[in-house]
Amino acid sequence: MKKRERSGRWEDLGIRNTIYLYFTVSALAAMILIGVSLYGRLSGQMTATILEENQGMITMVNRSVDSYLRTIMKLSDSLYYGVIKNADVTLDTMNREMTILYDSNKDTVLNIALLSREGELLQAVPAARLKTDLDVTGEDWFQETLERTDNVHFTIPHVQYIFDNSENQYRWVITVSRAVEITRGTSTEQGVLLLDVSYGSLQQLLDNITLGNQGYLYMIGNAGELIYHPQMQLIESGIAQENLESASAYRDGAFRETYLGEKREITVKSVGYTGWRIVGVTPEHGITLNVIKTNLFLIFILAFFLFVLIVINSFISSRITTPIQELEKSVNALEAGELDTKVYEGGSYEIRHLGRSIRSMAKQIRVLMDDIVAEHESKRKSEFDTLQSQINPHFLYNTLDIIVWMIENEQKAEAVKVVTALARFFRISLSKGRSIIPVKDELEHVRNYLMIQQMRFKNKFTYKIEADPGTLEMASLKLMLQPLVENAIYHGMEFMDGDGEILVGVKTEESGLCFTIEDNGLGMTQEQAQSLLTSTAPHVSSKRGSGIGVKNVNERIRLYFGEDYGLEIESEPDEGTTIRIHLPAIPYSEILEKENEKEKKG
Numbered sequence: 001m002k003k004r005e006r007s008g009r010w011e012d013l014g015i016r017n018t019i020y021l022y023f024t025v026s027a028l029a030a031m032i033l034i035g036v037s038l039y040g041r042l043s044g045q046m047t048a049t050i051l052e053e054n055q056g057m058i059t060m061v062n063r064s065v066d067s068y069l070r071t072i073m074k075l076s077d078s079l080y081y082g083v084i085k086n087a088d089v090t091l092d093t094m095n096r097e098m099t100i101l102y103d104s105n106k107d108t109v110l111n112i113a114l115l116s117r118e119g120e121l122l123q124a125v126p127a128a129r130l131k132t133d134l135d136v137t138g139e140d141w142f143q144e145t146l147e148r149t150d151n152v153h154f155t156i157p158h159v160q161y162i163f164d165n166s167e168n169q170y171r172w173v174i175t176v177s178r179a180v181e182i183t184r185g186t187s188t189e190q191g192v193l194l195l196d197v198s199y200g201s202l203q204q205l206l207d208n209i210t211l212g213n214q215g216y217l218y219m220i221g222n223a224g225e226l227i228y229h230p231q232m233q234l235i236e237s238g239i240a241q242e243n244l245e246s247a248s249a250y251r252d253g254a255f256r257e258t259y260l261g262e263k264r265e266i267t268v269k270s271v272g273y274t275g276w277r278i279v280g281v282t283p284e285h286g287i288t289l290n291v292i293k294t295n296l297f298l299i300f301i302l303a304f305f306l307f308v309l310i311v312i313n314s315f316i317s318s319r320i321t322t323p324i325q326e327l328e329k330s331v332n333a334l335e336a337g338e339l340d341t342k343v344y345e346g347g348s349y350e351i352r353h354l355g356r357s358i359r360s361m362a363k364q365i366r367v368l369m370d371d372i373v374a375e376h377e378s379k380r381k382s383e384f385d386t387l388q389s390q391i392n393p394h395f396l397y398n399t400l401d402i403i404v405w406m407i408e409n410e411q412k413a414e415a416v417k418v419v420t421a422l423a424r425f426f427r428i429s430l431s432k433g434r435s436i437i438p439v440k441d442e443l444e445h446v447r448n449y450l451m452i453q454q455m456r457f458k459n460k461f462t463y464k465i466e467a468d469p470g471t472l473e474m475a476s477l478k479l480m481l482q483p484l485v486e487n488a489i490y491h492g493m494e495f496m497d498g499d500g501e502i503l504v505g506v507k508t509e510e511s512g513l514c515f516t517i518e519d520n521g522l523g524m525t526q527e528q529a530q531s532l533l534t535s536t537a538p539h540v541s542s543k544r545g546s547g548i549g550v551k552n553v554n555e556r557i558r559l560y561f562g563e564d565y566g567l568e569i570e571s572e573p574d575e576g577t578t579i580r581i582h583l584p585a586i587p588y589s590e591i592l593e594k595e596n597e598k599e600k601k602g
Contacts, residue, residue: 522573
């Protein structure tokens, strides 16, 4: 292993030795190479900048052409799926709908036609007829469309020769075709949807675009057919020439070629779905430094000895600091919380060793964070279960005493009601161990509780429960309302003489689900009301109540749904108290589905 560390590779040297070695090599080579390389560097930068700008221009044109072609394809989809596939070809509705789409796109589309597999013209917009001496079934585009039914096919530009009408008879078009399914009565058959797209609309996208000094672009098809060229008419008449054969063999990228004795930079970009290619041509003589840059070059030569050490040191520092910068990027990503980021381990021995150490540290951090998250979830669940399980059996004892008293006084019907309400009360309290139940079950739970307490307190108060129908299937925290209603009874109704009122309501708002518990009891100051949520005030819970209390309900809501939700209390002495509960409006079915998925994974 020591031999490997001392293998002589520059990357294994220390930072000091690396700086010294590079400085020595650079100093020896500088006197010979700097003059030539400086000019080449300036020239190369200028060339790279021009080529980069040309590539950016070609990319922008490519996007425009791609968007143009996708618009045509969307029109084709609208005609097929929105008109042809849903209509009988023998009815007039198809022609009307095709006419509407044609009118919306007539600046781009010259003809829309529907042909049968046998070449019969079934529909045409605008009204036209096939030329009498033309058999479309023998056309290459027609046969290719029926053979490759899943594709939309584009031809190269040509003079419109299919339809015999005076309006668009001699216009240059690009024919777009696709195989479609035609409904004729109760049967279906295969056909061809044809669109003649105006070549001028495509030409407008490409005209007047230049690439630097004397540069231009043109477009070819898959087989090298010329689709667009700024000198297209001259080329077709043989006056001008273009290197189409070589261009058809190029893939996407940048190339250098010599054509007709002229060196040229070529940039090729394919156009999305069609496979057409945009070819940018920049003559080499158009990429030259001007007089000002040449003069600057002479100034740089004269100032060479003043800047040589700066250049060498800049090169050395960049060589040394690049691995450090890469490592810094990895550390910044880790600092931002992206612990799965690949840590850079290049550069000198010390930097690679540091990178490995950081990678090991990140791995340990991930393990520790996973452990912390698991521990936090376990603690959160334990706290939630503890808060939810703080139900004092005192309420059960008092209720059983009421039942015994009713039976002894032969009030069997009332005793049955109390037993039934108590059974339902504890059935919902259990809820198969779930912490979240539907709103309707939570309201039923508090209704049973209020019925029992109303009998116990000998009708000292009345109650009313109202709920919007749309809220009943929403999710609610279990045992949320009962402790709050309990507070209203023990701290608000205990000293009332038959005229106490408790109103429980639930409705949806923009912020979510809102529960309200209102009473006309003794009330309290607003400071006392706020203390219920922030401290263990003496009246948070009653010894005769469940023991959960207002603060615990608020904590349970925040533990489960987050800090944005919880209780809000408004109260005035001798006026009563209103408690509002804010929860997110989540359908109970979604909560149930997530819990079932967790159980399956578990």
